[in-house]
Amino acid sequence: MLSGKETIEERKARILMGLRGYRLVKRREHKGATSFLVKTAADKRELIWCLPTQGTVGVQFINQVRKAMKDEKVERAIIITGGRYTQAAKTHSRR
DSSP, X not given: OOSSSOOHHHHHHHHXXXXXXXXXXXXXXXXXXXXXXXXXXXXXXXEEEEEOOSSEEOHHHHHHHHXXXXXXXXXXXXXXXSSEEOHHHHHHHHO
């Protein structure tokens, strides 16, 4: 947890996990972010990436998520943030 207590984005991630029936496998702190590795109801692994920012989410954040996905060997990720995405980040994340 970044500041000693759960961020809004982390709370949203926990609610999403409950609604979708995801099981938490691992929680990790990253530089400026928190990730949750979860197992879906279909027993697949996904990554939930929480960015506690009100600013703009650019390509550098998308690259961070891609690296984490590669490290954890997952194919899908969900990004939760209070910020907005740049057009380049939207395009880059679809690839």
